[in-house]
Amino acid sequence: xxxxxxxxxxxxxxxxxxxxxxxxxxxxxxxxxxxxxxxxxxxxxxxxxxxxxxxxxxxxxxxxxxxxxxxxxxxxxxxxxxxxxxxxxxxxxxxxxxxxxxxxxxxxxxxxxxxxxxxxxxxxxxxxxxxxxxxxxxxxxxxxxxxxxxxxxxxxxxxxxxxxxxxxxxxxxxxxxxxxxxxxxxxxxxxxxxxxxxxxxxxxxxxxxxxxxxxxxxxxxxxxxxxxxxxxxxxxxxxxxxxxxxxxxxxxxxxxxxxxxxxxxxxxxxxxxxxxxxxxxxxxxxxxxxxxxxxxxxxxxxx
Amino acid sequence: xxxxxxxxxxxxxxxxxxxxxxxxxxxxxxxxxxxxxxxxxxxxxxxxxxxxxxxxxxxxxxxxxxxxxxxxxxxxxxxxxxxxxxxxxxxxxxxxxxxxxxxxxxxxxxxxxxxxxxxxxxxxxxxxxxxxxxxxxxxxxxxxxxxxxxxxxxxxxxxxxxxxxxxxxxxxxxxxxxxxxxxxxxxxxxxxxxxxxxxxxxxxxxxxxxxxxxxxxxxxxxxxxxxxxxxxxxxxxxxxxxxxxxxxxxxxxxxxxxxxxxxxxxxxxxxxxxxxxxxxxxxxxxxxxxxxxxxxxxxxxxxxxxxxxxxxxxxxxxxxxxx
Numbered sequence: 001x002x003x004x005x006x007x008x009x010x011x012x013x014x015x016x017x018x019x020x021x022x023x024x025x026x027x028x029x030x031x032x033x034x035x036x037x038x039x040x041x042x043x044x045x046x047x048x049x050x051x052x053x054x055x056x057x058x059x060x061x062x063x064x065x066x067x068x069x070x071x072x073x074x075x076x077x078x079x080x081x082x083x084x085x086x087x088x089x090x091x092x093x094x095x096x097x098x099x100x101x102x103x104x105x106x107x108x109x110x111x112x113x114x115x116x117x118x119x120x121x122x123x124x125x126x127x128x129x130x131x132x133x134x135x136x137x138x139x140x141x142x143x144x145x146x147x148x149x150x151x152x153x154x155x156x157x158x159x160x161x162x163x164x165x166x167x168x169x170x171x172x173x174x175x176x177x178x179x180x181x182x183x184x185x186x187x188x189x190x191x192x193x194x195x196x197x198x199x200x201x202x203x204x205x206x207x208x209x210x211x212x213x214x215x216x217x218x219x220x221x222x223x224x225x226x227x228x229x230x231x232x233x234x235x236x237x238x239x240x241x242x243x244x245x246x247x248x249x250x251x252x253x254x255x256x257x258x259x260x261x262x263x264x265x266x267x268x269x270x271x272x273x274x275x276x277x278x279x280x281x282x283x284x285x286x287x288x289x290x291x292x293x294x295x296x297x298x299x300x301x302x303x
Numbered sequence: 304x305x306x307x308x309x310x311x312x313x314x315x316x317x318x319x320x321x322x323x324x325x326x327x328x329x330x331x332x333x334x335x336x337x338x339x340x341x342x343x344x345x346x347x348x349x350x351x352x353x354x355x356x357x358x359x360x361x362x363x364x365x366x367x368x369x370x371x372x373x374x375x376x377x378x379x380x381x382x383x384x385x386x387x388x389x390x391x392x393x394x395x396x397x398x399x400x401x402x403x404x405x406x407x408x409x410x411x412x413x414x415x416x417x418x419x420x421x422x423x424x425x426x427x428x429x430x431x432x433x434x435x436x437x438x439x440x441x442x443x444x445x446x447x448x449x450x451x452x453x454x455x456x457x458x459x460x461x462x463x464x465x466x467x468x469x470x471x472x473x474x475x476x477x478x479x480x481x482x483x484x485x486x487x488x489x490x491x492x493x494x495x496x497x498x499x500x501x502x503x504x505x506x507x508x509x510x511x512x513x514x515x516x517x518x519x520x521x522x523x524x525x526x527x528x529x530x531x532x533x534x535x536x537x538x539x540x541x542x543x544x545x546x547x548x549x550x551x552x553x554x555x556x557x558x559x560x561x562x563x564x565x566x567x568x569x570x571x572x573x574x575x576x577x578x579x580x581x582x583x584x585x586x587x588x589x590x591x592x593x594x595x596x597x598x599x600x601x602x603x604x605x606x607x608x609x610x611x612x613x614x615x616x617x618x619x620x621x622x623x624x625x626x
Contacts, residue, residue: 025430025432025433028427028432029432029433029434032424032427032428032432032438035424035442036438036441036442039441040441041460041467042456042459042460042500043444043445043456045459045460046456046460049459057465062465062466062467062470063475104349104350107346107349108347108350110346111343111346111347112347115335115343121620123351124620125616125620126351126354126359128616129612129616130354130358130359132553132557132608133358133362133605133608133612134557134560134561134563134580134604134605136561136563136579136583136584136601136604137361137362137365137583137601137604137605137608138357138358138361138365138601139583139584139587139601140361140364140365140368140583140586140587140597140598140601141360141361141364141365141368141598142357142361143587144364144375144594145364147375148378171357173353173357174353174356174357175358177350177353178354178358181350205336205338205339205342206335206339206342206346207339207342210346234449235448235449235450235451235452237449237450237451237564237567237568238563238564241567241584242584242587242588253449253451253452256452257451257455257568260458260568267459267462270459271459274456274459277452278448281447281448282447284447285444285447289440289443292447293512296505296509297508297509
C-alpha cells in the first residue's frame with residue numbers, strides 16, 4: 001500500500017477510503033467482538049444453566065447443551081423461593097423512595113438554584129458530600145438509632161424501627177437525595193432566570209414558581225433521574241441487609257443471597273433465581289436505556 | 304454545561320458568557336413575602352433535616368462511638384475507651400491490615416485495569432464503527448445489575464466443580480480444579496475481575512459522553528499540525544475531557560472504598576476477601592456486637608473517603624476552578 005501511495009496526489013484520498021481506515025477497523029472489530037463475547041459469557045452461562053433441568057445437567061454435565069431445555073427452574077424458583085413476595089417488597093421500598101427522593105430534592109434544588117441565599121453553596125456541598133460517603137460509615141449508628149427508636153407493637157412487631165420498610169425507605173431517600181439535588185440544581189440553574197422573573201412580576205409566589213414554571217421544565221431531568229433511581233434503589237443490597245431481619249420482608253436484591261443457602265447445590269435453581277431478578281432491570285434497560293444513560297451522564301458532566 | 308457550577312459565585316464578580324439574563328437579576332432586590340419565606344424555609348428545611356438526621360448525625364455518631372466501648376444493648380452501657388479501639392484494630396485485629404491491602408489493591412486494579420479498559424472501549428466505540436450501539440449495549444449491560452447479583456452470576460462461573468471457568472481450563476473434576484471464590488490465594492483477583500466487568504462499562508459510558516463533548520475542531524487542528532491518532536488523543540482529546548476525568552478519578556476511588564456487596568455475597572468478606580467496609584459490618588452484626596471497634600473501622604473508612612470527596616468538592620464548588 002505505502003509504495004503505491006508515493007506516486008501521485010491520490011494517496012491521501014485513497015488511503016482514507018481504502019487503505020488505513022478499514023484495516024484499522026478490522027483490528028478494532030476483532031478486539032471488540034472478543035471483548036463482547038467475554039462480556040456476555042457470565043450472563044450466558046447463567047442463562048444456559050437456568051434453562052436446563054437439573055436432570056439434564058446431572059446426566060450430561062453442566063458443560064454441555066445436551067438434554068432438555070425448559071422453564072421449569074424458573075417456575076420452581078418463583079414458587080419455592082418465594083420470589084413473588086420479594087419482588088413485592090422491592091416495589092414497596094423503591095416506589096415511595098424514588099418519589100420522595102425526586103420530590104424532596106426538586107424542592108431543595110429549586111431553593112438553592114433559583115433563590116439567592118447565603119447558605120446555598122454550603123447546603124449544596126453538604127448534600128453532595130453526603131451522597132459520596134460509603135454507606136458503611138453510617139451503618140452502625142443508623143442501626144442503633146432504629147433499634148432504640150421505640151414504637152408501639154401495633155406499628156412494628158419488633159417494637160422499634162428495625163424490620164420496617166419505613167426506615168429502609170427513609171435512609172435510601174436521605175442517601176440518594178444528595179445526588180439528585182446536585183443534578184437538579186445544575187439543571188435548574190441552566191434555565192433562564194427570566195422565566196421566574198416574569199412570574200414574580202405577575203405576583204406568583206415561590207410555590208407557584210416552583211410548581212407551575214420550574215417543575216414542568218424539569219421533566220426530562222425527572223425522567224432520567226427517576227429511571228436511574230429506580231435502578232439504584234432496586235439494586236440496593238446494603239440497607240435492607242442492615243435493617244431488615246425477617247427474611248420474608250427482604251427486597252429481591254438482598255433476598256437472592258439467601259437463595260444461595262436455600263437452593264444449596266442446585267445451581268440450576270440459583271441461576272434461574274438470578275436471571276429472574278435481572279428481568280425488571282432488563283425491562284428498564286430495553287425501554288428506558290436512553291433515560292438511564294442520560295441520568296448517569298447528567299450527574300457527571302457537571303463536574 | 305460544566306460552567307453552571309460557577310454560577311454559584313455572585314454574577315457581579317465575573318462575566319458569564321452570554322448570560323445577559325443573569326446580569327439582570329444581580330440587583331438582588333427580590334423581596335419575598337412572608338408566605339414565600341415560610342414556603343422556602345419548608346422547602347429547604349425538610350430535605351435538610353432528613354439529610355442531617357440520616358446522614359450527618361450518624362457520621363458524627365460513628366466518630367463518637369469509635370472512642371467508646373459498647374455492646375449495642377442499653378445506652379447506659381456506653382463506656383469511654385479513649386483510643387483503645389484504634390489501638391485494637393491496628394495491633395490486635397488480624398483482618399485489619401489485610402483489609403487495608405485489599406482496599407488498596409482494589410483501587411489499584413480499578414484504576415490501572417478497569418478504568419483504562421473502559422476508556423479504551425469508549426475511544427474505540429466513539430469512532431464511526433459499524434455496530435457501535437450493539438457493542439455499547441453489551442458492555443453497558445452489567446452496569447444495570449446490582450453488585451450482589453454480579454457476585455452470584457460470577458459464582459456460577461467460578462465454581463470449583465460445575466463452573467464454566469474450570470471447564471474451559473480443563474481442570475474441572477480434577478484435583479487441580481480451583482474454587483476461584485473460595486481459595487484465599489486467588490479469590491480477591493476473581494472478585495476484582497467481577498468488579499471490573501461492571502466498572503469498565505460504567506467508565507465507558509461516561510467517557511463516551513465526554514468524547515462527544517470534545518470540540519471536533521480540536522482534533523482537526525491537531526491533525527493539520529501533523530499529530531497522529533495516538534498523539535491527538537493523549538495531547539489534545541484527553542486533556543480536553545478534564546471535567547470527566549476528575550469525575551472518573553473520584554468515582555474510581557469511591558467505588559473501591561465502597562466495595563462491599565460482591566465480597567459480602569461471596570463469603571461476608573472473610574478468608575482472603577477482607578475489606579474495610581465488610582469488617583465494619585462484621586463487627587456490627589456479629590455475635591459480640593462490638594460497636595466501638597466497628598465504628599473505629601468506619602472512621603478509618605470515612606477519613607480515607609474524605610480525600611476524594613474534598614478533592615471533588617473543591618474542584619466542583621471551588622471559586623478558582625478555572626486555575
